[in-house]
Amino acid sequence: MLWLLLFLVTAIHAELCHPDAENAFKVRLSIRTALGDKAYVWDTDEEYLFRAMVAFSMRKVPNRETTEISHVLLCNVTQRVSFWFVVTDPSKNHTLPAAEVQSAIRMNRNRINSAFFLDDHTLEFLKIPSTLAPPPDASVPVWIIVFGVIFCIVVVAIALLVLSGIRQRRRNNKGPLGVEDAEDKCENIITIENGIPCDPLDTKGGLINDGFLTEDERLTPL
Amino acid sequence: MRLAIKRRASSGQRPGPDGERAWDMEKARPQWGNPLQFVFACISYAVGLGNVWRFPYLCQMYGGGSFLVPYVIMLIVEGMPLLYLELAVGQRMRQGSIGAWRTISPYLSGVGVASVVVSFFLSMYYNVINAWGFWYLFHSFQDPLPWSVCPLNGNRTGYDEECEKASSTQYFWYRKTLNISPSIQENGGVQWEPALCLTLAWLVVYLCILRGTESTGKVVYFTASMPYCVLIIYLVRGLTLHGATNGLMYMFTPKMEQLANPKAWINAATQIFFSLGLGFGSLIAFASYNEPSNNCQKHAIIVSIINSSTSIFASIVTFSIYGFKATFNYENCLNKVILLLTNSFDLEDGFLTANNLEEVKDYLASTYPSKYSDVFPHIRNCSLESELNTAVQGTGLAFIVYTEAIKNMEVSQLWSVLYFFMLLMLGMGSMLGNTAAILTPLTDSKVISSYLPKEAISGLVCLINCAIGMVFTMEAGNYWFDIFNDYAATLSLLLIVLVETIAVCYVYGLKRFESDLQAMTGRSLNWYWKAMWAFVSPVLIISLFVFYLSDYILTGTLQYQAWDATQGQLVTKDYPPHALAVIGLLVASSTMCIPLVALGTFIRNRLKRGGSSPVA
Numbered sequence: 001m002l003w004l005l006l007f008l009v010t011a012i013h014a015e016l017c018h019p020d021a022e023n024a025f026k027v028r029l030s031i032r033t034a035l036g037d038k039a040y041v042w043d044t045d046e047e048y049l050f051r052a053m054v055a056f057s058m059r060k061v062p063n064r065e066t067t068e069i070s071h072v073l074l075c076n077v078t079q080r081v082s083f084w085f086v087v088t089d090p091s092k093n094h095t096l097p098a099a100e101v102q103s104a105i106r107m108n109r110n111r112i113n114s115a116f117f118l119d120d121h122t123l124e125f126l127k128i129p130s131t132l133a134p135p136p137d138a139s140v141p142v143w144i145i146v147f148g149v150i151f152c153i154v155v156v157a158i159a160l161l162v163l164s165g166i167r168q169r170r171r172n173n174k175g176p177l178g179v180e181d182a183e184d185k186c187e188n189i190i191t192i193e194n195g196i197p198c199d200p201l202d203t204k205g206g207l208i209n210d211g212f213l214t215e216d217e218r219l220t221p222l
Numbered sequence: 223m224r225l226a227i228k229r230r231a232s233s234g235q236r237p238g239p240d241g242e243r244a245w246d247m248e249k250a251r252p253q254w255g256n257p258l259q260f261v262f263a264c265i266s267y268a269v270g271l272g273n274v275w276r277f278p279y280l281c282q283m284y285g286g287g288s289f290l291v292p293y294v295i296m297l298i299v300e301g302m303p304l305l306y307l308e309l310a311v312g313q314r315m316r317q318g319s320i321g322a323w324r325t326i327s328p329y330l331s332g333v334g335v336a337s338v339v340v341s342f343f344l345s346m347y348y349n350v351i352n353a354w355g356f357w358y359l360f361h362s363f364q365d366p367l368p369w370s371v372c373p374l375n376g377n378r379t380g381y382d383e384e385c386e387k388a389s390s391t392q393y394f395w396y397r398k399t400l401n402i403s404p405s406i407q408e409n410g411g412v413q414w415e416p417a418l419c420l421t422l423a424w425l426v427v428y429l430c431i432l433r434g435t436e437s438t439g440k441v442v443y444f445t446a447s448m449p450y451c452v453l454i455i456y457l458v459r460g461l462t463l464h465g466a467t468n469g470l471m472y473m474f475t476p477k478m479e480q481l482a483n484p485k486a487w488i489n490a491a492t493q494i495f496f497s498l499g500l501g502f503g504s505l506i507a508f509a510s511y512n513e514p515s516n517n518c519q520k521h522a523i524i525v526s527i528i529n530s531s532t533s534i535f536a537s538i539v540t541f542s543i544y545g546f547k548a549t550f551n552y553e554n555c556l557n558k559v560i561l562l563l564t565n566s567f568d569l570e571d572g573f574l575t576a577n578n579l580e581e582v583k584d585y586l587a588s589t590y591p592s593k594y595s596d597v598f599p600h601i602r603n604c605s606l607e608s609e610l611n612t613a614v615q616g617t618g619l620a621f622i623v624y625t626e627a628i629k630n631m632e633v634s635q636l637w638s639v640l641y642f643f644m645l646l647m648l649g650m651g652s653m654l655g656n657t658a659a660i661l662t663p664l665t666d667s668k669v670i671s672s673y674l675p676k677e678a679i680s681g682l683v684c685l686i687n688c689a690i691g692m693v694f695t696m697e698a699g700n701y702w703f704d705i706f707n708d709y710a711a712t713l714s715l716l717l718i719v720l721v722e723t724i725a726v727c728y729v730y731g732l733k734r735f736e737s738d739l740q741a742m743t744g745r746s747l748n749w750y751w752k753a754m755w756a757f758v759s760p761v762l763i764i765s766l767f768v769f770y771l772s773d774y775i776l777t778g779t780l781q782y783q784a785w786d787a788t789q790g791q792l793v794t795k796d797y798p799p800h801a802l803a804v805i806g807l808l809v810a811s812s813t814m815c816i817p818l819v820a821l822g823t824f825i826r827n828r829l830k831r832g833g834s835s836p837v838a
Contacts, residue, residue: 028565032572039572078568129379143360147418150356154425161432165677 016095017073017086023095025102026126028082034122042081046116047074051085053115054101057108058087061100066090102128251316252435253511259439261521263508264309266446267655268498268529270648271351271620277497278473278537278544279615280489285480286473290534292481292490297530300762301494303754304719306522307726308500312509313518314738318662319503322510323722326730328827332819333721334663337503339812340714341659344502346687347706348656349427350694352649353419354621355642357399360419362638369394370629387790391626396785399621403697405784406801410697417695424688426650431657431680434665435511438654445651450532452644453539459637460542469545470538472610488769491762497529501715501722504655507662514742519751540619547627548609555604566597616707617700620645657683701801704782709805713770714812720763721816727756780805 017024027050032039040046051072058067067087077083086095105112105128113119120130254260281289315322320334361368372385372393380386385393396402403410430441460466480486499505509518553576560574567586574582583601587594614623628637657680664679665671671679694703726735732755736747774780780802783792797805 030571079570080564080568081571082565082568132374132378132380142364143357146360146363147356147422151422151425154422154429158425158429158432161429161437162677165433165675169675 016088016092017075017084019076019084021084021086021095023098023101024084024086025098025105025128026082026084028080028124028126029116029118030122030124031081031116031118034118042077047077047083049115050074053108053112054085054087054105057104057112058096058101060107061104064096064100064104106131251511253513254435255439257512257516257521259435259442260508260512260516261524262446263438263442263654264505264521264525265528266442266651267504267508268525269446269449269532270497270499270652271645272493272497273529273533274536274540274645274648275617275619276615277493277533278540279613279619280493281537282473282541282613284483284486284489285477287476288478288481289486289490292487293494293530296487296490296494297526299754300491300759301498301526301530302523303751303759304495304500304723305498305505305526306519306751307723307755308505309509309518309522310735310739311722311726312506313512313514313516314735314742315506316510316514318510318664318666319506319659320663321666322506323725326725329820329823330721330725330729330816331823332816333718333725334503335819336714336718336812336815337501337506338660338663339815340711340718341502341504341656342687343706343710343808343812345653345656345660346690347694347703347710348649349423349653349687350416350420350691350699350703351617352423352426352646352653353416353695354399354617355646355649356419356422357416358621358625359639359642359646362635362642365635367625367629367634367638368398369625370634384787384790387788389626391622391629392790394625395621397787400700401697402700402785404786405795406698406701406782407798408698412692413695413697416699417692420691420695421688424684424691427653427657428680428684430650430654431661432677434661434676438658442651442654445647445654448647449644449651452640452647453532453535455640456539456637456644457535457542459631460539460546463542463546463631465549466542466545468549468606469541469543469610472545473537473541488766491766493533494530495719495763495766496711496715497533498526499652499655501718502656502711503659503663507658508655510662515744517743517745519743519745519748543624543627544610546630547623548606548612550627550630551609552604552606555602559601559604562597562600566593701782701784702804705797705801705805706808710808710812713767713809716763716767716770717813717816720760720767723755723760723763727760732756 019026029042031042048069051069051074054072055067055069058064058071068090071088071090071092072085073088074083074085087101088095105125109120109130113123116123120132254263284292311322311326315325317325318334319337320331323334324331369391372381372390374380375382382393384397388396399416401410401413429437431438512518556576556579560576560579563569563583563586564571564574567590569582624641625638628634628641631637660683661676661680664683665676674682693699696702726732732752736752740746780797781794782797784795785791786793
């Protein structure tokens, strides 16, 4: 009798959960890719944890709060590691609709991933698209801030240069040139115009301009 | 802030260009603070974006290490002589391009006008590259870099479709930066983000040229040396990247058969020619601020050697980055194949590696033939060669390929900031030369400089250029940019430099120029320069000119690459008639200056002399 019961259970199990069954989903794990040396072995205990996580997710769905771990059936576990799973109703006669399972998994994807130290790429539910995290959105785009800073610096620098140029030109037009030349120490090479140094001409106070002949010398003496 | 005007004693009489003895009344022409500023200015101008994004491409296309042979030969035969000629003309005539050529011969002032027109076109579109550089620089301060991830689609289940088909770096360039339209006819409106960046770029240029050589002389210390610092940092980083040696070996393995390809020689000549920036009038402008006794021969040799070495240096960096990117993509491709096989055949995770891939594939093909034949069409043939073969040049290299490599490095924000800062330095350095070429003739002209101060003239030029440059920020702007990039300067420059060489050697007279140089610098002219100027360089330029013309004529209709958003790749389209008209106008407006001004001067002289009989 017991043997018949066991046979019946496995038969029903096989009917409900097989590859491409109705409302069944394929799961694929890439543990070694994700964890490298710290990869754990996939055994029946890990399968139990998986079934527990799926049952937990289903309990969050309204009207399914009574889902038990035994309602989640796994089958066709391969070396990959990949397997199929279905969630049955309490009577264990038929499986829950795929849409409910899908929404439950999507809601709790994060919890399921972190239970296995995996992420959306290494723990894949085929046919259940994962909701991608939106990029962090700053209220003001960062580039405008940097742009504003540099723009202000450049504008201020231009204004300073232009104003100092205007001021210098005004000073050049008003003030005597002698003041300028006296300050121009090191690089002042004497300007020679017509063979006569200009510097003496620039200072105030007046000097005799040797460029002009005096009255006496113009006329040849008799 | 004092103007460092050096007043030099007029050493008595100096023979003027037309042989009359004239008192040389020194108006205080601004000068470089020291000769080093001049050299740095020339280096900063000549070393530009072309060294980084054109030379590596040519090297790759024409035989790797063996391309260096035609390159060096052209440098010695064409680059150095022409550079020396321009510097000598500028230093001798001590005026901008228009004044200098008018002094050589009044009929030839059209050459100067043509130079200014070409420089004007160049500065219009060149600063848009700096605007893009600023855009990418500002976006480098984010984590993750915006071009490393695709944005999500509407219901957040996947990535944006255009981004999936292309790559995230291409998407960021074509969609986020340019917002490019499918063809040149669809203009779209001015995008405010690139427009802001363009305004900033012009403000920075204005800041640098505001005070003339005084400010430019200080800025070029920075713009000339900064790119080398960044290139060295990138060299060290690049050589330590995984897979860099693949790229370097690929590039430097010489393919000697390419030496027989005439295109290699033509492209080497063209690259030397355009890389040195001859014919724009910038070199004449820079040299005009020199002291007359400056040894411009030495400086010409130094600048041309530094320019070429920078090209080679930059290509080492570029190829190590290429190697890294190609290896990365190759390994990605392999991983995808491994994943596909692992999933299809439910093999143990981690069992398939790159090493046993081939054997396992054979094993699977024999054991599960039907299943394998289902999967087979999806298995891509990953090849490192084909990844390395994707040669890119221009904005595609700078903004797509490099950013793709950068996003895979650690601390990618730092590398990105460094890289775009270097691009900006290179671009700004070249812009300073371009604007100097436009401003020097304007400030030399008595008419304009009597009405407006120097700052106002510079401001006006920047404003006009910025306003016209807004065309390139429209949705179809990048297509117009390509038009300007390909056609505004190429033919015109060849003609200008040809006329320049002939003018100096045959119109002004080589002997006369030689004696001028000897009087000016105190050194005699080597026979090598004379031979090059008189015979070799004009012949070279004429052959380049003929080649370009025949190339344009033979290809028939001109085409361009348009971005197709639905396919996520570039497609080739024909230029519409109005674009062809613009191209014709670009080329004509600069080349026609030479004969038109010559004709105008001739007519004016006849009118002055004849008086009564009007020349038709």
